[in-house]
Amino acid sequence: MPAYTHIHHAPPPVSETELATARWEDDGGPAIEPRSTSQAKHWLRISAALTERLPDLAGRGDVIVTCEADGTLSGAPAAFFPDLATIEIDTTVFAPHHPATLDPNRPGDEERYPAAWGALVHEAAHAAHSTWTTPPTLRGTAVDTAAQLLEESRAERAHLARRPADRRFLRATVGTLVMPDFTDQAPADAWQAACAAALILARRDAGILDADETKPVEDTVTSILGEDLLATLAAIWQAAHHTADNDGTAMLEHARAWCTALGADPDQPEATPTPDSGQVGVLAGAIGKVVGGVAAHEAVLAAAQAAIAAAASARRKAKATKGGHERQAAQIAARVFAPGARPFTPGQPHPSSRTRSPITGTRPPTPAEKAAAGQLARALRAAAYRERTETVTASAAPPGRLNMRGALARDAQKAAGATPTALPWIHTQRRPTPSPPLRVGIAVDVSGSMKAATSPIASAAWIVAKATALTDPDSRAATIAYDTSLTAITAPGRTPNQVTEFTAKGGGHSLAEATDALSAGLGLTAPGAGRLLVIASDGKYTAEQAARATDRIHALRDAGCAVLWLAFAPAPRPLPGTTLLELADPACAAAAIAKAATTAITTTR
Known part of the structure; x- marks a missing residue:
């Protein structure tokens, strides 16, 4: 776990189609031009538009975004290749929208596909904050997997510190990014439960998900790991949240502590779960409840925001109508x-x-x-007559009327050596009220x-x-x-x-x-x-x-x-x-x- 990682330090593997094309060209065949369809042209346009919007999200302008209609090279719904400065996004995350209707260059268009935009935001967070790398000798080991798990919520937390308004998009994409890592047939052993905690509960502590939304995963993971082990893992991911973007040494230390807590060898690949290593599908079910809860909360929020927007629009229209009516009334009055x-x-x-x-x-x-x-x-x-208004103020000195009780209290305070606080002088100021x-x-x-x-x-x-x-x-x-x-x-x-x-x-x-x-x-x-x-x-x-x-x-x-x-x-x-x-x-x-x-x-x- 996870089945799909979102940061790939090696170039994507060469596909069989690309190998066949290269062999054909080596044998002297003409260069094969891919067939251009209307949808392909739209995805090229969308890729260019997302690339133009990315500098606002990632704070860097050298990253290219590509939308892959035939599936991503990494196999994940979205991925970031640091060495190539490339982000790839699977076009299926834009469903059910037809590419002809998508226009990321238009501000606010992303509101129609929050999950797809959230995937872009997530990869932009990696592009901006995942600047450390795992040494080549450790890639593919359990410590590398644990470090990548911890990096998911750490990068999103760092991104929210810069752009808190992107929270709703990151919430919308949790199901897109996390669910492919868990299946109904996967056994729920300790390592997988820890992965679910790192992907869901760590996002809760990062401020992306709410505690009531993550309760199903928390209960499931607690029943598998126990409260003490879960508390130890929580301390590790919370420490990772406060780690600097370029501090790879600290991130690997957190990852080794993660492996030690779970009893896994950090220098060996993670163990493959067996059918008898835990309950089958319980983690996928719990995560599904989390995703459903988040979707329900976002739907309520969207409905409230739509109602507020409709009310604001109605107020603007009413104001415009009122302004036009007032101008017309003034014109009538001028004539009459x-x-x-x-x-x-x-x-x-x-x-x-x-x-x-x-x-x-x-x-x-x-x-x-x-x-x-x-x-x-x-x-x-x-x-029309209005009574005069009276303002009564108390002070320690004249002008005003002396209040004997206040004067005696002030003398008593002085005699006792205390700071005098009594105000014995009462001043009444009367002002006329215009009719x-x-x-x-x-x-x-x-x-x-x-x-x-x-x-x-x-x-x-x-x-x-x-x-x-x-x-x-x-x-x-x-x-x-x-x-x-x-x-x-x-x-x-x-x-x-x-x-x-x-x-x-x-x-x-x-x-x-x-x-x-x-x-x-x-x-x-x-x-x-x-x-x-x-x-x-x-x-x-x-x-x-x-x-x-x-x-x-x-x-x-x-x-x-x-x-x-x-x-x-x-x-x-x-x-x-x-x-x-x-x-x-x-x-x-x-x-x-x-x-x-x-x-x-x-x-x-």
Whole structure:
């Protein structure tokens, strides 16, 4: 054991085909050109690509990688020839992928075939760290076999110190590299059990496999070797893990200690197991359980990583969609609130002269409206008031208020010869808390069914705009009348001196676009202000109009903006996510909006 070694210091043996070809050419025959198939061309391309990627793995650029479609010369799934600076990989480890689909030059392509890439990583670890050699006189002996066994996990451990992210690939290739060394017909004597421990348990101590994964092999090997002998072997491979890359003398000493512990002659070839030397196939079964456990754990990890990647992709898409939506909303707001703008119809590149504005004129505010604006302003200022914050600190010296208990404790500490730790002076610092501004957007349905509500809503829009201006210079309000088109009644940051009157004769409902314009114009999704959206409508929309408007309302609610739905007719149809307020008397609209605005600014965070 092992049946297949991964480091070959001698050139690969010459095959019968190569000998026959050489004899043919010596006899004067023409040089035989191998038949070129499409798969052969792909494997040449893959070999070149792997050779280009190898310097990142091995830290050296003089090693060539070849993918052998007819089996490797060494007989192993992968092998490294130090004298030839060559790594060979059996193409079967790439199964079930067709070579035409493989592109190692593309970063991340190795994620599709982790076992094959792990084989390359393993041989790259040998190329980088297995720089010592066994003397020619000892090759083929038990000490040489033991040294190669110990080198397997030592090289991988050294590789992980440079490239810890390659751990998952080395885990994926354990079955590929280890299973061929054990068969169901092989007896499990002490030497074979020790080999299994060196190939599996040593990888556990190297940080490649987990303890729970290697438990089946540990139990099987312990039953064959005993706890004391297994502990002795573990101490040997752990010492090998800390051996330098070029310290061949130390590695051979570890190998001799390995042979001595197992009662084998280090200078003779390893003993061939006989059918009666132990249980047949138990080691292969235990290693198979380890490989299955590793595969199961990697599958769970891969599923979790896929879920994380899918969530990240969804967040990126949502962010891109949100960014595009915000730009579109800003464009709508710019058109609707532009000075002298005509009604804007979403979906039309330019305003149409045929679209009639619902605005019928302006009038001076009544004394009652002025009084209502003043009352609302006082209510909003009271709601926006925040108590001063207090910070209390203790100190050993003034300024502050003297705490007699602390002073006595400090004197007692001094009298006792201890270091004074009591802090008798208490200082309270009070800072004013700025009051948040207010953002109120009002969307008025001016379709034909809302005719009775136009007068009180016009009055309420002026009262809210005037009151917010009186409350705080940073407070803003805006009103949009919507049917199929959008028309600005009051614009953000502009305090109207006159009450704008409008009529309700339109058709259709562009509430989603009206919400976008108010959100962009007032910043209804931005924290730091009391935010309120008021929708005055009966809710008689088509399913598509209702769905689009509901998405906007939920987005505002998630951002912390309150949404109030005013209904003036019986049997209203408020959209989900709104707070319904039915008003039998339209004249109460201003008071209802004032109450909702007060609540919004009180709960501002």
